[in-house]
Amino acid sequence: MFGTALRVLVLATLVTGLLYPLLLLGVGQLLLPAQAHGSLVRVDGEVVGSALIGQSWTDAAGDPLRPWFQPRPSAAGYDGGASSGSNLGPENPDLVAAIAQRRAAIAAFEGVDPAQVPPDALTASASGLDPQISPEYARLQAARVADARGLPRSQVLELVQEHVRGRDLGYLGEPTVNVLELNAALAALG
Amino acid sequence: MLAAWGLFAAQLLTLAAVLVAIHLPVGNYLAWALGSPRDLFVERGIYRLVGVDPSREQSWPAYLRAILVFSLLGILAVYALQRMQALLPLSLGLPAVSEPLAFNTAISFVTNTNWQAYSPETTLGYTVQALGLAVQNFLSAAVGIAVAVALVRGFARRGSGTIGNFWVDLVRIVGRVLLPLSIIAALVLLAGGVVQNLDGFTTVTTLTGDTATVPGGPVASQEAIKLLGTNGGGFFNANSAHPFENPSAWTSLFEVVLFLAIPFSLPRAFGRLVGDTRQGFAIAATMAVLYLVALVAMTAFELAGSGGAPQAAGAAMEGKEARFGIGASTLYAASTTLTSTGSVNSMHDSFTALGGGVAILDMMLGEVAPGGVGSGLYGMLVLAVIAVFVAGLMVGRSPELLGKRIGPREMKLASLYILTTPTLVLAGVGLSFAIPALRDDILAHSTSNPGAHGFSEVLYAFTSAANNNGSAFAGLSADTPWLDAALGVAMLFGRFVPIVLVLALAGSLAAQEKVPVTSGTLPTHRPQFVGLLLGTTVIVTALTYLPALALGPIAEGLSS
Numbered sequence: 001m002f003g004t005a006l007r008v009l010v011l012a013t014l015v016t017g018l019l020y021p022l023l024l025l026g027v028g029q030l031l032l033p034a035q036a037h038g039s040l041v042r043v044d045g046e047v048v049g050s051a052l053i054g055q056s057w058t059d060a061a062g063d064p065l066r067p068w069f070q071p072r073p074s075a076a077g078y079d080g081g082a083s084s085g086s087n088l089g090p091e092n093p094d095l096v097a098a099i100a101q102r103r104a105a106i107a108a109f110e111g112v113d114p115a116q117v118p119p120d121a122l123t124a125s126a127s128g129l130d131p132q133i134s135p136e137y138a139r140l141q142a143a144r145v146a147d148a149r150g151l152p153r154s155q156v157l158e159l160v161q162e163h164v165r166g167r168d169l170g171y172l173g174e175p176t177v178n179v180l181e182l183n184a185a186l187a188a189l190g
Numbered sequence: 191m192l193a194a195w196g197l198f199a200a201q202l203l204t205l206a207a208v209l210v211a212i213h214l215p216v217g218n219y220l221a222w223a224l225g226s227p228r229d230l231f232v233e234r235g236i237y238r239l240v241g242v243d244p245s246r247e248q249s250w251p252a253y254l255r256a257i258l259v260f261s262l263l264g265i266l267a268v269y270a271l272q273r274m275q276a277l278l279p280l281s282l283g284l285p286a287v288s289e290p291l292a293f294n295t296a297i298s299f300v301t302n303t304n305w306q307a308y309s310p311e312t313t314l315g316y317t318v319q320a321l322g323l324a325v326q327n328f329l330s331a332a333v334g335i336a337v338a339v340a341l342v343r344g345f346a347r348r349g350s351g352t353i354g355n356f357w358v359d360l361v362r363i364v365g366r367v368l369l370p371l372s373i374i375a376a377l378v379l380l381a382g383g384v385v386q387n388l389d390g391f392t393t394v395t396t397l398t399g400d401t402a403t404v405p406g407g408p409v410a411s412q413e414a415i416k417l418l419g420t421n422g423g424g425f426f427n428a429n430s431a432h433p434f435e436n437p438s439a440w441t442s443l444f445e446v447v448l449f450l451a452i453p454f455s456l457p458r459a460f461g462r463l464v465g466d467t468r469q470g471f472a473i474a475a476t477m478a479v480l481y482l483v484a485l486v487a488m489t490a491f492e493l494a495g496s497g498g499a500p501q502a503a504g505a506a507m508e509g510k511e512a513r514f515g516i517g518a519s520t521l522y523a524a525s526t527t528l529t530s531t532g533s534v535n536s537m538h539d540s541f542t543a544l545g546g547g548v549a550i551l552d553m554m555l556g557e558v559a560p561g562g563v564g565s566g567l568y569g570m571l572v573l574a575v576i577a578v579f580v581a582g583l584m585v586g587r588s589p590e591l592l593g594k595r596i597g598p599r600e601m602k603l604a605s606l607y608i609l610t611t612p613t614l615v616l617a618g619v620g621l622s623f624a625i626p627a628l629r630d631d632i633l634a635h636s637t638s639n640p641g642a643h644g645f646s647e648v649l650y651a652f653t654s655a656a657n658n659n660g661s662a663f664a665g666l667s668a669d670t671p672w673l674d675a676a677l678g679v680a681m682l683f684g685r686f687v688p689i690v691l692v693l694a695l696a697g698s699l700a701a702q703e704k705v706p707v708t709s710g711t712l713p714t715h716r717p718q719f720v721g722l723l724l725g726t727t728v729i730v731t732a733l734t735y736l737p738a739l740a741l742g743p744i745a746e747g748l749s750s
Binding site for chain 1: 197200201204236239240241242255256259260263264267309311312320321322324325328329357360361364369372373376377380381382383384385386387388389391392394395396397398400402403404405406408410411412415426427428431432433434437438439440442443497498499500502503504505506507508509510511512513514515517518519534535536537539540541542543546638639640641643646663664665746749750
C-alpha cells in the first residue's frame with residue numbers, strides 16, 4: 001500500500017507537475033508567444049510594460065502627473081510583485097474617509113464637480129494592478145491631459161473614444177479603457 | 191439598475207446554456223471513464239509500473255486506507271518541498287517557508303481547500319507551485335471524484351463486498367478526465383492572455399521614466415486545473431482578479447464554466463451509473479435551484495450597494511476590477527463559494543455586508559450547490575439519505591433510496607456527516623473569541639476591519655477551511671500560529687472525516703440487496719423530492735449557523 005502510494009505520487013508529480021506545464025510552455029512559445037510572455041507593450045522597440053498590468057503615472061513624490069491618464073487607486077501601489085486589494089469592509093471608517101478624500105482630490109485635479117467623479121476612480125481594485133478604467137473616468141481626464149500637453153481637447157477626447165473597449169460579446173463585464181495603451185498612443189502623438 | 195439586471199440575465203443565460211449543453215456529454219464521458227470495464231493501453235503500463243492489479247477491487251476500509259496513505263504522503267511531499275525551497279531551482283531567490291505556514295499550506299492543497307495564508311509572489315517559487323501545489327490540484331480533485339464514485343457504486347451494486355479500486359479510479363480520473371480537459375482549458379486561457387513562461391519578475395522602464403514590475407510564471411497550466419478541479423489556489427495573491435490569471439470578462443465567464451463543469455455533470459454520471467438518469471436530473475435540479483437563489487440574492491445586494499463605502503463611492507466597486515464590474519464579480523463570487531473552488535475575481539472582504547454574508551452562507555450550505563468535484567455529489571447524496579429518512583418518518587415507512595434501505599447504521603453515518611463541518615466551524619470560531627489570549631491576538635494581529643466585520647473575517651475563515659472552500663475575507667492575516675494550526679486542523683478534519691463516513695456508507699449500501707419498488711416507495715426523481723431535498727439542505731445545514739451569521743454580516747447589514 002505504502003509503496004504503491006509512493007510510486008503513484010512520484011509518477012503523478014512527473015506527469016502533472018513537470019510534463020504538463022512543460023507541454024504548455026512549449027505550445028505557448030510556439031503558438032501564442034505574445035500572450036505567454038505577458039502581452040508586453042513596446043514603444044519605439046522598448047518594452048514599457050504589459051497591457052494587462054496597471055502602472056502608476058506619478059512623480060517621485062507620488063503625485064499624479066498632469067500629462068498622463070491616471071489609473072484607479074491601488075492597494076498594491078501598482079507593484080507587479082505584490083498584487084492585492086485593500087480588503088477594507090463596507091463600513092470601515094478608513095475606507096469611507098479615503099473615498100471622500102479621493103473624490104475631493106480628483107475633482108480639484110481635473111477641475112470638475114466632485115459629483116462627476118465615477119465610482120471606479122474612487123475605489124481600489126481587487127488586484128491592485130487593474131490596467132483599465134471606465135470610459136467615464138477617461139473622458140473626465142481628457143481636458144486636463146489635453147491642456148497639460150497643449151493639444152486640442154477634442155483630439156484627446158477622440159483618442160479616448162478610439163480606446164474604449166466595449167463589453168465582451170456586447171454584454172459581458174463592463175466597457176473599459178486601457179490606461180497604458182491610451183498613454184502610449186498619447187506619447188506617439190508627441 | 192434595470193440595464194444592469196438585463197446584462198446580468200444575458201450573462202447568466204449564456205452560462206446556463208453552456209452548462210446545459212456540456213453536462214450531458216461531460217456526464218456521459220465521466221460515466222464511461224469511471225465505469226468502463228476496459229483499461230487503456232497506457233493505463234495497463236501504469237498499473238504494471240506502480241504495482242497495481244486493476245482487476246482486484248477493494249472493500250471500503252481498504253479503499254479508505256489507500257486514500258489516507260496517499261493523502262498523507264501528499265501532505266509530506268508538499269511540506270518537504272516548501273521547507274527545501276531555498277535548494278530548489280526556479281525558486282526566484284525565495285527562502286524556505288516557515289514550519290506553521292508550510293503545514294497549513296500542505297494540508298490546504300491536499301484537502302482541495304487551497305486556503306492561502308501567504309502571498310504567493312513573496313513566498314513561493316515556480317518549482318514548489320508546479321511540483322507541489324499544481325500536482326495536488328490534480329490529485330485532491332481526483333480523490334473527491336473517486337469518493338463520489340465509490341458512493342455511487344454503493345447504490346448501484348447488490349450484495350457486493352467491494353466498492354472499486356482507488357488506484358484505478360485515480361489513474362482514470364487524472365488520465366482520462368482532468369489532464370486532457372486541463373490541456374484544452376489552459377490553451378484557451380493562454381489565448382485569452384494568461385501567461386505561461388519562466389521569466390520571473392521583469393523590471394521595465396515606463397513611459398514616465400519610472401520602473402514597473404511584470405510578474406511571470408507557468409500560470410495558464412496551473413490556472414486550468416485550479417478551476418477544473420474546484421481547487422482555487424491562486425498563482426498570484428490577487429487570485430483570479432489578477433489580470434494575468436483572468437485578463438478579460440470573457441475569460442472570467444470561461445473560468446466560471448470550468449469550475450462548474452464537473453460538479454454539474456457528475457449528477458448525470460451518477461444517473462448513468464445507477465441506471466436511471468432521472469435520479470441524476472433531480473439531484474442536478476436541486477443544486478441548480480439553490481445556486482440560482484443564492485446568486486440572485488448576492489447580485490441584488492451588490493447592485494443595491496448599501497453601506498457607508500459603497501454609498502460614498504456611488505457603487506460597490508471597492509475590491510472589484512473595472513473589466514468585470516459588479517455583475518461578472520457576483521457571478522464569480524457566488525459560483526466559487528457554492529462550489530468548493532474558492533478562487534476569486536473580486537475581494538469578498540469589501541462586498542456589502544449582506545452580499546458578503548451570502549458568500550459565507552453559500553459555503554455553510556455544505557458545498558452541495560453544486561459543490562466541489564465529487565464532494566458536491568456525495569454531500570448531496572448524504573442529504574438525500576436524510577431527506578428520505580425525514581419523509582419516511584412522516585408517513586411511517588422505513589426509508590429507502592434507490593432501492594437501498596436506510597437503516598440505523600446508514601442514518602448514523604449520514605448524521606455524523608452533517609454534524610462534522612458545523613462542529614468544526616462553530617468550535618473554531620468559538621474558541622478564537624472565547625479564549626481571551628486568542629481573541630486579543632486575533633484582534634491585534636489578524637482582523638483588518640473593526641466591529642462586526644472583523645468577526646465576519648474569522649467566521650468566513652473557519653467556514654471556508656472546514657468546508658474546503660479556500661476563499662477568504664482576505665483582510666484577515668491568517669499566518670499566525672493559532673490560525674495556521676486551527677484552520678489547518680479544520681481543513682484536515684473537514685475533508686477526511688466526511689470521506690471516512692461516506693466510504694463507510696458506500697460499503698454498507700453496496701453490501702445490501704435491492705429492495706423491490708412497490709406502490710409505497712417514495713419516488714426520488716420527481717419535483718416533490720427536489721422540494722424535500724431543498725428543504726432538508728436549508729434546514730440541516732444553513733440554519734445551524736444562523737446565530738453566528740447574526741453576529742457578523744447580519745449585524746453589520748442592519749447597522750448600515
